[in-house]
Amino acid sequence: MNAIITSAVCGVIMMFSSVFVENKKTYRHIAAVLLLLLLAVNVADTYGIRLFHIDTKGMLLFDRFGYFFNSIAIASTLIYVVLTGRDIEKVGTYTAEYFVLIFFVLCGVTILSSYNTLLMLFLGIEILSIPLYILTGADKRNLKSNEAALKYFLMGSFSTGIMLMGITLIYGATGTFDIYVTPKETITGQPAIVYSLLESAGLILMMISIGFKVSAAPFHFWTPDVYDGSPGVFTSFMATIVKAAGFIAFIKLFDARADASGVEANAFTGVDWKMLFAILIVSTLLIGNITAVFQQSVKRMMAYSSIAQAGFMLFALFSLNDVAKEGLLLYAAAYSLASIGIFAIMVKMKDHTFEGYNGLSKTQPVLAATNTIFLLSLAGIPLTAGFFAKYYMLASVMKTSGYLWLVIVGVVFAAVSVYYYFRVIQAMYFKDGEATITEEVSKGFKVGIIVLAGLIILFGILPQSLLQWFYF
Amino acid sequence: MSALTILLDANVNSSANYFQIGIQLLVAIGIVIVMMVASHLLGPKRSTSEKLENFASGIESHGNARAPMAIKYFLVAILFVLFDVEVIFFYPYAVNFKELGWTGFWEVLLFVAFFLVGFIYIIKKKALQWED
Numbered sequence: 362m363n364a365i366i367t368s369a370v371c372g373v374i375m376m377f378s379s380v381f382v383e384n385k386k387t388y389r390h391i392a393a394v395l396l397l398l399l400l401a402v403n404v405a406d407t408y409g410i411r412l413f414h415i416d417t418k419g420m421l422l423f424d425r426f427g428y429f430f431n432s433i434a435i436a437s438t439l440i441y442v443v444l445t446g447r448d449i450e451k452v453g454t455y456t457a458e459y460f461v462l463i464f465f466v467l468c469g470v471t472i473l474s475s476y477n478t479l480l481m482l483f484l485g486i487e488i489l490s491i492p493l494y495i496l497t498g499a500d501k502r503n504l505k506s507n508e509a510a511l512k513y514f515l516m517g518s519f520s521t522g523i524m525l526m527g528i529t530l531i532y533g534a535t536g537t538f539d540i541y542v543t544p545k546e547t548i549t550g551q552p553a554i555v556y557s558l559l560e561s562a563g564l565i566l567m568m569i570s571i572g573f574k575v576s577a578a579p580f581h582f583w584t585p586d587v588y589d590g591s592p593g594v595f596t597s598f599m600a601t602i603v604k605a606a607g608f609i610a611f612i613k614l615f616d617a618r619a620d621a622s623g624v625e626a627n628a629f630t631g632v633d634w635k636m637l638f639a640i641l642i643v644s645t646l647l648i649g650n651i652t653a654v655f656q657q658s659v660k661r662m663m664a665y666s667s668i669a670q671a672g673f674m675l676f677a678l679f680s681l682n683d684v685a686k687e688g689l690l691l692y693a694a695a696y697s698l699a700s701i702g703i704f705a706i707m708v709k710m711k712d713h714t715f716e717g718y719n720g721l722s723k724t725q726p727v728l729a730a731t732n733t734i735f736l737l738s739l740a741g742i743p744l745t746a747g748f749f750a751k752y753y754m755l756a757s758v759m760k761t762s763g764y765l766w767l768v769i770v771g772v773v774f775a776a777v778s779v780y781y782y783f784r785v786i787q788a789m790y791f792k793d794g795e796a797t798i799t800e801e802v803s804k805g806f807k808v809g810i811i812v813l814a815g816l817i818i819l820f821g822i823l824p825q826s827l828l829q830w831f832y833f
Numbered sequence: 834m835s836a837l838t839i840l841l842d843a844n845v846n847s848s849a850n851y852f853q854i855g856i857q858l859l860v861a862i863g864i865v866i867v868m869m870v871a872s873h874l875l876g877p878k879r880s881t882s883e884k885l886e887n888f889a890s891g892i893e894s895h896g897n898a899r900a901p902m903a904i905k906y907f908l909v910a911i912l913f914v915l916f917d918v919e920v921i922f923f924y925p926y927a928v929n930f931k932e933l934g935w936t937g938f939w940e941v942l943l944f945v946a947f948f949l950v951g952f953i954y955i956i957k958k959k960a961l962q963w964e965d
Contacts, residue, residue: 377954377957379958380954380957
């Protein structure tokens with residue numbers, strides 16, 4: 362509760378700082394301080410210090426999982442703002458408003474990590490999405506940014522409509538908006554088959570619409586255009602924190618029905634959720650990885666890579682056990698940190714194609730070295746956080762008997778992903794060229810990015826250092 | 834009296850009870866279809882250019898509706914919608930004013946305060962300033 366209210370209030374404070382503070386450069390400092398405050402408030406909430414006592418009538422449920430994810434999201438945003446705040450200033454004239462929208466997105470994130478009814482899920486998704494539509498079109502003079510914003514808005518609204526339809530059907534079947542429904546609560550005296558059909562149809566619609574938000578494969582078509590068109594700094598935010606929040610919402614919804622995901626539980630309708638998610642995973646991995654191989658621009662490659670990484674995060678939705686939930690948190694942290702780093706370096710580059718990175722190791726050795734660590738983490742090489750993230754995901758599938766083939770598919774596609782991540786490393790280290798950056802990188806940026814790379818290695822060697830906090 | 838016994842004895846879960854409603858539905862749809870088809874077939878057709886024009890409360894229309902417009906109108910219209918919604922929220926509050934008591938009052942006050950904050954922001958950002 363602390364984080365939800367504080368993030369909204371922080372947004373309002375940012376709004377008024379845009380009115381009363383003239384100097385553009387102070388905005389990011391204000392934002393960083395407010396994010397620190399938000400993080401502190403959320404950690405306090407984790408340890409039982411509640412600032413607000415509000416009866417939510419069971420619509421919000423705060424648990425350790427949600428608090429922990431909030432902390433990851435807020436800390437990632439803090440790192441993001443500290444590293445790329447200078448680039449946010451360059452996007453347009455409304456610098457403070459961009460931070461405002463980021464705070465409002467965070468408000469949506471915190472709702473999504475604690476919702477307990479479908480109503481709050483819908484609200485959270487909307488609070489999360491609407492500021493993002495604006496951020497996508499932040500570069501008002503750029504035609505591609507406008508196109509991306511319009512596409513994102515139209516497709517996003519459509520998927521929200523699908524979600525509402527799903528909620529309606531589930532409500533019709535169970536008579537409640539609660540996500541935890543025990544079978545006996547369904548209306549008795551009626552043929553159960555109708556209700557289980559309605560509920561399954563509703564859940565499939567929910568799966569489609571949240572699948573859209575996290576860009577899972579058959580619903581991924583908006584991702585490359587939107588990520589490519591929107592300003593690089595905001596792509597970074599969308600592809601990391603927002604996507605992770607989508608997954609948290611996803612797993613909370615389906616975890617509530619984890620016991621009923623087998624084929625036997627759904628004998629009436631014949632829906633096999635495990636198989637459905639397996640299909641989603643395989644198509645996401647296939648499309649994300651194979652298309653990423655053929656990209657010429659690093660920004661577009663990262664867009665497809667984010668689809669591929671979503672495929673890996675979907676493994677948690679498939680297995681829905683303890684390892685999966687734990688692993689998803691680790692994956693969210695590892696993926697967000699690494700992607701924020703790559704995007705932070707990318708927005709400094711003049712040329713976003715692979716050729717633009719040629720010879721970066723000679724002109725900017727620090728950037729090249731840290732970028733290598735981030736790419737290795739995304740590829741899942743040991744000693745980086747990405748390795749254990751992928752390990753947890755695959756281990757969770759191993760605990761589900763009968764789906765060994767899915768693990769093999771996952772490993773194969775992890776190997777495919779190495780190809781396009783290493784193309785960037787190859788360009789930086791083994792190709793001659795003059796990689797130019799738009800402006801001289803400051804010492805602070807270098808320190809920040811080294812700390813980020815250090816964090817990734819720390820989580821790679823001691824993943825428990827992050828997860829221990831989860832259990833403390 | 835017999836109607837009352839039917840109502841009392843009716844088994845609500847039986848689909849037979851919906852028979853009359855079904856008939857009514859069919860009749861209603863049938864009337865619409867018949868009238869539309871009949872007027873289409875029987876009515877005289879004299880299409881003149883006046884008939885095809887856009888109807889704007891009797892005033893002669895001039896120009897195209899798709900003319901570019903100053904963004905200020907749009908901005909004001911959007912802001913109007915926001916505050917209009919605020920006013921609409923007062924109606925249910927007014928109806929339940931007594932039942933909600935002081936808690937309701939504080940909550941509505943909070944709601945208005947939020948709007949006021951937004952309003953101050955709009956004013957300070959000079960969104961309502963008509964001339965540059």
